[in-house]
Amino acid sequence: MDNENKIITVTSPLLPSLEDLNKYLVDIWDNKWITNNGSYHKALEEALCDYLKVPYISLFTNGTLPLITSLQALRITGEVITTPYSFVATTHSLWWNGIKPVFVDIDPDSGNIDPNRIEAAITPQTTAIMPVHVYGRPCRTKEIQDIADKYGLKVIYDAAHAFGVEVNGRSILTEGDVSTLSFHATKVYNTIEGGALVMHDEKMKQRIDYLKNFGFANETEVVAPGINSKMDEIRSAYGLLNLKQVDDAIKDRQRVAIRYQEALRSISGISFWEDIPNVKHNYSYFPIFVNASEYGMTRDELYFKMKSHNVWGRRYFYPLISTFSTYRGLDSANRDNLPNAYHLADTVICLPMHHELTDNDIQRVIDVIIK
Ligand SMILES: Cc1ncc(COP(=O)(O)O)c(C=O)c1O
Numbered sequence: 001m002d003n004e005n006k007i008i009t010v011t012s013p014l015l016p017s018l019e020d021l022n023k024y025l026v027d028i029w030d031n032k033w034i035t036n037n038g039s040y041h042k043a044l045e046e047a048l049c050d051y052l053k054v055p056y057i058s059l060f061t062n063g064t065l066p067l068i069t070s071l072q073a074l075r076i077t078g079e080v081i082t083t084p085y086s087f088v089a090t091t092h093s094l095w096w097n098g099i100k101p102v103f104v105d106i107d108p109d110s111g112n113i114d115p116n117r118i119e120a121a122i123t124p125q126t127t128a129i130m131p132v133h134v135y136g137r138p139c140r141t142k143e144i145q146d147i148a149d150k151y152g153l154k155v156i157y158d159a160a161h162a163f164g165v166e167v168n169g170r171s172i173l174t175e176g177d178v179s180t181l182s183f184h185a186t187k188v189y190n191t192i193e194g195g196a197l198v199m200h201d202e203k204m205k206q207r208i209d210y211l212k213n214f215g216f217a218n219e220t221e222v223v224a225p226g227i228n229s230k231m232d233e234i235r236s237a238y239g240l241l242n243l244k245q246v247d248d249a250i251k252d253r254q255r256v257a258i259r260y261q262e263a264l265r266s267i268s269g270i271s272f273w274e275d276i277p278n279v280k281h282n283y284s285y286f287p288i289f290v291n292a293s294e295y296g297m298t299r300d301e302l303y304f305k306m307k308s309h310n311v312w313g314r315r316y317f318y319p320l321i322s323t324f325s326t327y328r329g330l331d332s333a334n335r336d337n338l339p340n341a342y343h344l345a346d347t348v349i350c351l352p353m354h355h356e357l358t359d360n361d362i363q364r365v366i367d368v369i370i371k
Contacts (some may be wrong), residue, residue, distance in 0.1 A: 004364075005310055006310065007310045008310060008311045008352045008361050008364060008365060009312050009352060010312050010313055010314045010352050010353070010354075011186045011354045012354040012355070013185045013186070013192075014189070014190060014242055014245065014246065014249050014355060016238055016241030016242050016245070017241070020241050021237065021238060021241060024040070024237035024238075024240070024241070025234065025237070027237075028040070028233050028234060033233060034232060034233045034234065035231075035232040036213070036230065038233040038236070039233075040233045040234075040236035040237040040240060041059060041230075041231060041232075041233060041236040043236070043240060044059060044237075044240050045057050045059055047240060047243055048196065048239075048243070051164070051243055051246075052164065052173055052198070053166070053170070053171045053174075055199075055200060055201075056198070056199045056200070056201065056202065056204070056205040057196050057197070057198050057199075057205075058196060058197045058199070058205055058208045058209055058212065059195075059230075059231040060194065060195040060196055060229045060230075060231060061193060061194065061195070061228075061229045061230060061231055061232075062182065062183075062184065062193045062194060062195045062229070063089065063160045063181060063183065063184060063194075063195030064089040064182075065227065065229035066180040066181070066208075066229075067089065067090065067093035067156070067158060067180050068093045068096050068227070069208060069211050069212055069227060070156050070178045070197055070208070071093060072097065072211060072224075072225075073178075073204065073207050073208055073211055074128070074154050074156070074178070076097065076099060076127050076128045076154060076156075077097075077098075077099065078100065078125035078126060078127045079099065079100045079101075079102050079123060079125040079126045079127065080099050080100070080101060080126070080127065080128045080130050081104050081113075081118055081121050081122070081126060081128075081129045081130070082101050082102065082104070082113070082129070082130040082131070082132075083103065083104065083106055083112065083113040083130075083131060083132055083134075083341070084106075084320040084321045084322035084323075084327075084333070084338055085111055085132075085134060085317050085320060085321075085341045085344060085345065086132040086158065086321060087160065087317065088324065089160075090130060090132055090158045090321070091321045091327060093130075094130065095326060100125070100330070101327065102121050102123075102126070103321075103322045103327075103330070103332040103333055103337065103341075104117045104118055104121050104332070105337060105339065105340050105341055106134075106338075106340050106341045106344065107140070107340070108340040108343065108344065109273070110134070110137050110138075110139070110140075110273070111134040111137065111287070112133065112134050112137065112140070113129075113132070113139065113144070115139075115140045115143035115144050115147060118144070118147050119147060119151075121332065122151055122153075126151065126153060127153060127154065128153050128154040128156060129144060129147070129148055129153055129154075130155075130157075130158060131144055131155070131157055131158070131176075132157070132158040132160070133157065133158070133159050133161055133162040133165065133172060134317075135284060135287055135350075136161040136163070136188075136281060136282045136283075136284045136285070137273065137276070137279075137281075138162070138167050138172050138276075138279060139157070139175075141167075141172070141176070144176075145175070145176070148176075155176035155177050156176060156178055156179075156180070157172075157173075157175055157176045157178070157179040157180070158179075158180055159172065159179040159181055159198070160180065160181060160182035160187070160195075161182075161187070161282075161284050161285065162179075162181075162282070162284075163181055163183075163187065163188050163189045163282055164188070164189070164246070164282045165280060165281065165282050166280040167278060167279055168278050169280075174198070177199075177200075178197055178198060178200075178204070179197070179198045180196070180197055180198075181195055181196040181197075181198065182194075182195045183195055183196070183239065187284065188249065188250060188253070188282045188283075189242060189246045189249075190242065191231065191235040191236070191238055191242070192235055192238065194235055207224075210223055211226040211227065212226065212228070212229045213226060213228065213230055214227070214228055248355070249355035250282055250283060250355075252354075252355035252356070252357075253284070253355055254281070254283050256283070256353055256354075256357050256362055257275075257281075257283045257353070259362045259366070260272070260286055260288075260351060260362070260365070260366070261274070263366040263370065264288065264366070264369065264370075267295075267369065267370060268294050268295065269290060269291040269294030269295025269296065270288050270290060270291075270295060270369060271288065271291070272286070272287065272288045272289065273287070283353065285316070285353055286350060286351045287316070287348050287349070287350050287351075288348070288349055288350075288351060289344065290302055290347050290348075290349065291347070292347075299315070299346065299347050299349060300315075302349065302369065303315060303349050306349070306365075306368050306369075309368045311352065311364060311368050312352065313349040313350055313351055313352065314349070314350045315345075315348060315349060315350075316348065316350045317344075317345055317348070318345040318346065318348060320338065320341055320342065320345045322338060322341075352365055
C-alpha cells in the first residue's frame, strides 16, 4: 500500500530496541530467575518510584488486577460511587468484589466524575469513591477528598491513563488512598501487558505484595485469600527499557497534540480540551467532540468518513459502561441520571495519537476533518 493510503492507527506501541532487550534476555536466561520478585522486577519498581515521584509501587500483570486487589486490601464492601465514562474494567473490578457500583454523572469540562454530584449518591452502604483520571486529565481531587473525609470513605483512583501526570509539580498518583496504573500496549508507557498500584506507606505495599502472590507472607504462611497477579522478569526488563524512552515518546505526542490544536481550534462544530497550565500532561489521548448541527455531520458520520480515508479514530468511551447488560438495570444507570456522560459518549472521537505519527500522517488526519 502506498504511503498516502496507509492506515493511520489510533495508537502504536512504544517498543524497546530488540538489541537492548536481547541483552536483558540473555541475562535472564543465565540467571534462570524468570518471575517471583526477581532483580528486574525490583529494579523496575525502584525506577518507577523515581520517575513517577511516588513513595511505593507494586507491579502487576495488568491494570485491572490492581483495581480488584486494592478493593480487597482496603476491605471495601457495599456500594462504591464511580463514573460510567471509563473503560469497562473500572466497574468490573467492583462487580468482581461483590460491590454495587453507583454511577454519578461527569463534569462535561473534563470527562471526570463531577464532585458536585457525589454527595447525593451517598447512602449508608457507601464505603468508597472510585474516580478515573479520564484521558490523563486530573480529577478535582481536593473536592473529592473533602467529601471522602466528611463521610469516612476511601478513594481509589483509576489512573490507568495518568502515567507521569503532575499537578503543580506533584504526581497525581499521590492522591486518594491508592492509585492504579495500566501498562497495556496501548498506553503511553507499556510493558506489553502490565500495571501497578501506587500507595502511600510500606504497610500497604506489603499487604498488596502478599495479595498479588496468593496471600503468601512467607514460605508457609498464607495471610489472606490472595490472587496471582505478579509481573514476570521479561516484562519487567522490557519495562526498564521503555522507561528510558518514555519522555521522548511524550514529547512526540505533545508535538502531535499541538498540531491538532492549531488546526482544529477554528473549526466550527469541533471542540477539544486545551492544556491546563499547571498540569504536566502525558498526551495519552486526543479526544474531539462533534457538534453535529454546527459541523454538518454527526460523530458517527465523521468516524466512518475517517475510516474510509484509512484514518482510524476510536469512539472512546462509547458506549457508556452503564449501558452494558450487567449494569443497565441499576437505578444509577438511568439515562436521566447521566446526561453529561451520554452527551460526551455520543459526540467523542479520539484521534490517532502516538509517538510515531509523521507530519504527513497528522496532516491527513486534519484534512479528513477539515475538508
Ligand atoms: C480507565 C482504565 N481502567 C482500567 C484499564 C484496565 O487496564 P488493563 O487493560 O491493563 O487491564 C484500562 C485499560 O485498558 C483503562 O483504560
